[in-house]
Amino acid sequence: MLKFTFLVTLLTFTLLITPIARAEVPNQNSPPENPGPYSVSWVQLNISKSGGKILSILFFYPSTFSGEGSNPNLTGAPYPVILFSPGYKTSIDFYRALALKIASWGFIFVLVGSDLESWDIDRANDLQLTLNWLDEQNDNSSFNLYQLIDESKFVASGHSLGAESALILSIYEPRIKAVVPIAPFIAFPMTFLSPKNVKDIYIPMLILVGSADNISPPRTMAYTIYENGNVPKFCLTLIGSDHFTIIYTCTKYMISFLKFYLHNEQEYARYLYGYEAWREVAIGKLDLKYDLRMVFEYWMLFKGISYKIYVYSDSTFLDFAFNESLMKMTFKIIGPPFTVGTANISIPKAPFEEYTIKIYLNGASYPFTLTDNSTLYFVYLSYNHSMHELNLFFVDLTPPTLFILSPEENSVQSSSNIVVAWISRDMASGLVYFEVKIDDSEWLIIEYAMAYEFENLKEGDHTVHIRAYDAAGNVREAYVNFKVDMTPPLVYLISPKACSDLNYPNVTVIWLGTDYVSGIDHYEVRLDNGPWINVGMNETYTFLNLTNGVHELYIRAIDKAGNIHETQISFNVNVNHFTDHLFIAIIIVITITVLCLTVPVTFRVLEKIKLRRKTYFYFGVSSIKNFHKIFINSTYSILSRCSKWKK
Numbered sequence: 001m002l003k004f005t006f007l008v009t010l011l012t013f014t015l016l017i018t019p020i021a022r023a024e025v026p027n028q029n030s031p032p033e034n035p036g037p038y039s040v041s042w043v044q045l046n047i048s049k050s051g052g053k054i055l056s057i058l059f060f061y062p063s064t065f066s067g068e069g070s071n072p073n074l075t076g077a078p079y080p081v082i083l084f085s086p087g088y089k090t091s092i093d094f095y096r097a098l099a100l101k102i103a104s105w106g107f108i109f110v111l112v113g114s115d116l117e118s119w120d121i122d123r124a125n126d127l128q129l130t131l132n133w134l135d136e137q138n139d140n141s142s143f144n145l146y147q148l149i150d151e152s153k154f155v156a157s158g159h160s161l162g163a164e165s166a167l168i169l170s171i172y173e174p175r176i177k178a179v180v181p182i183a184p185f186i187a188f189p190m191t192f193l194s195p196k197n198v199k200d201i202y203i204p205m206l207i208l209v210g211s212a213d214n215i216s217p218p219r220t221m222a223y224t225i226y227e228n229g230n231v232p233k234f235c236l237t238l239i240g241s242d243h244f245t246i247i248y249t250c251t252k253y254m255i256s257f258l259k260f261y262l263h264n265e266q267e268y269a270r271y272l273y274g275y276e277a278w279r280e281v282a283i284g285k286l287d288l289k290y291d292l293r294m295v296f297e298y299w300m301l302f303k304g305i306s307y308k309i310y311v312y313s314d315s316t317f318l319d320f321a322f323n324e325s326l327m328k329m330t331f332k333i334i335g336p337p338f339t340v341g342t343a344n345i346s347i348p349k350a351p352f353e354e355y356t357i358k359i360y361l362n363g364a365s366y367p368f369t370l371t372d373n374s375t376l377y378f379v380y381l382s383y384n385h386s387m388h389e390l391n392l393f394f395v396d397l398t399p400p401t402l403f404i405l406s407p408e409e410n411s412v413q414s415s416s417n418i419v420v421a422w423i424s425r426d427m428a429s430g431l432v433y434f435e436v437k438i439d440d441s442e443w444l445i446i447e448y449a450m451a452y453e454f455e456n457l458k459e460g461d462h463t464v465h466i467r468a469y470d471a472a473g474n475v476r477e478a479y480v481n482f483k484v485d486m487t488p489p490l491v492y493l494i495s496p497k498a499c500s501d502l503n504y505p506n507v508t509v510i511w512l513g514t515d516y517v518s519g520i521d522h523y524e525v526r527l528d529n530g531p532w533i534n535v536g537m538n539e540t541y542t543f544l545n546l547t548n549g550v551h552e553l554y555i556r557a558i559d560k561a562g563n564i565h566e567t568q569i570s571f572n573v574n575v576n577h578f579t580d581h582l583f584i585a586i587i588i589v590i591t592i593t594v595l596c597l598t599v600p601v602t603f604r605v606l607e608k609i610k611l612r613r614k615t616y617f618y619f620g621v622s623s624i625k626n627f628h629k630i631f632i633n634s635t636y637s638i639l640s641r642c643s644k645w646k647k
Contacts, residue, residue, distance in 0.1 A: 032255040032271060036104030038062035041070035047133055055126055056113040058092055060103040061148060072148050078138075080153035080262040081108045083130055083169075085123045085162030088185070089116045094247070095159070101251045107258060108149060110134070114162075120192050123165035127156060128173060135175070153177055153262050157254075159247060160185040160216060164193050167225070171200045178204045178261050180254055183243050184225060185216045195228040204294075205233045206257040206272075208250040210241030211287065223289075231312070232294050234272055237287035266316045266334065273314075274336030290314075300329070307348045315341035315385065327355070329392040335385030345379040345392070352377065354428040355394040362389055396428035396472035404466060407482045412518040414486055414561035420464050421451040422478070429471035438464050457484050459517055485561035489515035491523075493555060498569040505575050508542040511555055511567075518560035526554040546573045 030037065041063035047055040062079060063070040082102060086092050092111040099109040114126045131154060138149040155178045156166035163181035170179040179201065186193050209222040216222065218237055226235040234257065241249045256271035270276040273290045280286035292314030300307050300322045311317045315335040322329050335341045347357075349372060357379060359366045368381040379392065405421045407413055424431060434446040438454050439462055446452055454464070465479045494510040496502060513520050524532045525541050528551055535541050551573060556566045 031252075032105070032259070032268065033252040035101060036106065036255070038073060038076070038104050038106055039064060039066040039070070040100050040103040041066065041072075042068055042099075047129060049126075049129065055129060056092075057130055058096075058099065058111040058113070059145075060099040060109040060111075061145065062103060062106055062108075072145060074148070076106050077148050078150035079106055079108045079148060080150050080155060080258065081110060081134060082155045082157050082180075082258070083110050083112060083127050083166070085112055085114060085127055085156075085158035085165045087158075087160030087162050087183075090159070090162075091116070098247050098251060102255060102258070105255050105259065106263070114165075120161060120164045120168060123158070123162055124168040127158075127165060127169045131169075131173065131175060151175075155180065155258065155262070157182065159183055160243065167193055167198065167201065170203060170205075171197055176203060178206075178257070180206045180208065180257065181222075181225065182208045182250060182254075183210060183213055183216045183246050184222055186221045186225065195224055198225055198228040199230065202230050204257075204261045205229050206254065207233070207235040208246060208253060209235070209237050210243065210246040210249075211237050211239045212242040213246070215243040226289055232292040232314070233290065234292075235289040236272075236277075237289075239285055239287065269316070270336055273339070275338065278338075296320075302351050305351070307351060309348075310346040311343055312346070313341065313343035315343060317343070327394040327396075329394075331390040333383070333388040333390055339385045340382060341385045342382045343380070343390075347377045347379065347392075349373075349375050349377055351427070352394055354396065354398040354426065356397045358393045358395055360391040360393070394428075396426075396470065396474065398426075398428055399474040399476035400424050400426035400431055400468040400470050402466065402468045402476040402478045404464075404478050404480045407480060409480050410482065412483045412485050412559075412561040414484075414563050416457045416484060416486060417453060417455045418457060418462075418464075418482070418484070419451055419453045420466070420480070422466055423450060424468040424476075426468070426470040426474075429474075432469045432471050434469070435467040436464065438462055443467070459484050459486055483518055483561070485515075485518035485559060485563065487515075487517055488563040488565040489513055489520055489557040489559045491555055491557040491565050491567050493553075493567055493569060496553075496569070496571045499571065501572045501574055503574050505546050505573060506542060506544050507546055507551075507571070507573070508540060509553060509555070510540045512539060513557040513565075515557070515559040515563075521558050521560045521562075524556040524558065526556075528552050532556070548573050548575055 039062065040060055042058055042060045045057050045059055047057065049055050062073040062076060064073050065071070084095060084099070086095060092113045095111055099111055103109045110130060112123075112126050112130050114123045118126075134149055135151055137143045137145070138147060138151060140146060154175050156169045156173075156176045157180040158164070158166035159182045163184035164186050166179055167181055167184065167186075170176045184207065205225075207222050207226055209216065209218045211218065222235060222237075226233060236250075236253050238246055238249050252271060256268040259265045259268040260272060273288065273292065277286060277288055281288050294313055294316070296311040296313065296317045298309040298311070298320040300309050302322070302324060309320070309329070311331070313333075315333045318332040318334065320329075320331055333341065333343070357368075357370060357377065359368045359379070359381065361381075361383060366381065366383075368379055371378045371380070402424045403422060405423060407418060407420070420436065422434075424434070433448075434450070435443040436446055436452050437443045438457075444452070461481065461483050463479055463481050465477060467475055467477045469475050491511055491513040494512060496507060496509065509525060511523075513523060520537065522537060523535050523539065525535060526532045527543055527546075532554075533541070549572065550570055552568065552570055554566060554568045556564055558564050
C-alpha cells in the first residue's frame with residue numbers, strides 16, 4: 001500500500017481580510033452553465049515542504065465581495081473543498097476560470113501548485129499535504145478562514161497527469177468523498193496507477209474527456225478507468241473538445257456532479273444522466289456512460305436492536321421508514337423521467353431469517369429477485385423512473401422451531417410420572433402458546449412453560465405430541481415415543497447351588513434372567529466384598545483361584561428402565577485342606593544300595609497331610625535338593641543314579 005509521508009509544514013501567507021460579515025444565502029436555482037450565486041474571492045498561500053521547498057496554492061472561496069482577499073461568505077458555510085492538481089508543465093493560472101466558476105456555486109476550490117515537471121506520486125503527495133494542512137487550519141480559531149471548510153466533503157480533481165494524481169489520492173485517502181479526473185493521462189504501465197488499483201476506488205467518480213483529445217485518447221485512458229472503476233461512476237465525452245479546451249467546456253457537468261453528490265440536490269441529476277444529458281446526446285454534443293447505483297444508508301430499529309440497511313441504486317431513495325408492528329419498510333423513489341431505474345437493497349439476514357419478503361410498488365405487488373449470502377439478503381428490482389412508493393413487507397410464513405428434550409426417543413422410564421420438556425423458538429412473529437397430549441387423549445394448552453408432567457401412566461408404550469404456535473398462526477408439531485417399565489427383571493441362579501461345598505478353586509457361575517416389559521439391559525456379578533463386574537448380556541462368569549472358605553456370591557439383573565433385581569447365595573471352597581501339621585523330626589536309618597553298595601541315608605519327615613484319604617509324608621534327602629512323597633507303612637530305596645523313588 002502506498003504511503004504518503006510529509007515533514008511538519010509551515011504556513012506563510014498574508015491575508016488582507018477585514019472582519020467577516022454574514023450575507024444572505026444566495027438564490028441557487030440558475031442552470032449550472034451560468035455563474036453561480038456566490039461572489040468569489042481568493043488568496044495565495046504557501047506551505048513549507050521537506051527540503052526547504054515551498055508549495056504554493058490558490059484558495060478560492062465564496063465571499064461577500066468579488067476580488068482577492070475579500071471576506072468569506074459564512075451564510076452557506078461550511079463548504080465542500082475541491083483539491084485540484086494541474087497538468088504536467090501547466091501553471092495553476094491556467095485553471096483560474098474553472099476555479100472561479102466552481103467556487104461561485106458554493107464550493108472551495110484549491111489549486112495546488114506542484115512543481116511543473118513533478119510526476120504522479122509527487123503530485124498526489126502535494127494534494128495530501130494540502131488536505132492535511134487545510135484540515136488542521138480549519139480548527140485553528142486564529143485562522144481567518146476558521147470553520148469555513150466542511151471536513152466531511154473533500155473532493156480530489158485534476159487535469160491530465162494531475163487527474164491521475166487525484167485518482168491515486170482517492171485510493172488511499174479515506175477523507176476524499178468523490179473524484180473528478182479531467183482528460184486523465186494514464187500511461188499504463190509507466191505510471192503508478194493501473195486498472196487493478198482503479199478497482200480500489202469506492203467513491204463517486206466523474207470522468208470528463210474530450211473526443212478530440214490526442215494527448216489522452218479516451219479509448220485507451222479515460223474509458224479504461226471507467227471500465228475498471230466501481231459504482232457510482234460517470235464518463236462524459238464532450239464532442240469536439242480537446243485536451244485543453246475541455247477545461248472550459250466541462251464546468252456545467254462538474255458543477256452538477258458536485259451539487260448532486262455533495263449538496264444532495266437531486267435536480268442536478270438531469271445534467272448528468274437525465275433528460276438534459278440525453279438531449280445533448282441526441283444533438284451530438286455529448287457521449288454518455290454511467291453506472292450509478294448510489295449507496296444510501298439507513299438505520300432500522302427492530303426488537304430493540306439497530307440494523308443498517310444499504311440501498312445501491314441509480315435512483316434517489318428518500319423518506320425511509322420502518323413500521324415494526326406492520327413489519328413494513330417504506331421508501332420514496334425518484335429519478336429522471338423516461339429512464340429505467342434499478343435498486344439492490346441489502347438487508348441483514350439474522351433478524352429476518354424466518355420471514356418471507358414481499359414487495360409492493362405504488363400499492364401493487366411487484367416482481368423482484370432475492371439472493372443472499374451468509375449474512376445478508378439482496379433484494380433486486382427495476383422500474384421506470386417516476387415518483388414511486390416502495391414497500392417491503394416481511395411476512396412470517398415459517399413455523400416455530402421445536403425440539404423435544406426429554407424423554408429421549410424410544411427411551412424406557414421407570415416411573416409412572418413423566419416430565420416432558422422441549423425447547424421452541426420463533427424469531428419472526430414470536431411464540432404464542434403450545435399444545436400437548438399423550439396417546440389418544442385430548443390436547444392441552446400450555447401458554448408459557450416448555451414442560452409438562454404426565455402422571456400415573458401405565459406400563460407399556462406411550463407417545464407424546466407437542467405443538468408450537470406463533471403469532472402468524474404457523475404451527476410446528478413434534479412427538480416422542482417412550483416406554484414405562486416399573487417392574488424389576490427376574491434372575492435365576494443355576495450353578496453353584498446355595499451352601500454347596502466345592503473342592504476346586506475355579507468356580508463358574510451360571511444363571512438365567514428375564515424381563516417382560518423393557519428387556520434386560522445387562523448383568524452384574526460380585527464376589528464377597530469385591531467390586532461389581534458388568535458382564536453385559538452374558539449369563540455365565542468364572543471366578544478364578546478362589547481361596548478356601550465360605551464365599552458370598554451376588555448377581556444383579558438391570559433392565560432398560562434401570563430397575564434392578566438382585567440375588568445372593570453362599571458356597572464353600574475346600575481345596576488341599578490341611579487337617580494336621582506335623583513338625584516332628586524323625587531320624588530314619590534306611591539301607592540304600594548304590595551300585596551294589598549299601599549306604600545309610602537319613603531323611604526328615606516334614607509334615608503329614610490328607611488328600612483323597614491317603615496319608616503320606618514329604619521328606620528331603622541331604623544330597624537331593626527336591627522334595628518327594630512317601631506313604632506310611634511303605635518301604636523305599638534310593639538309587640544314586642535314579643531320578644525317581646522306587647517302592
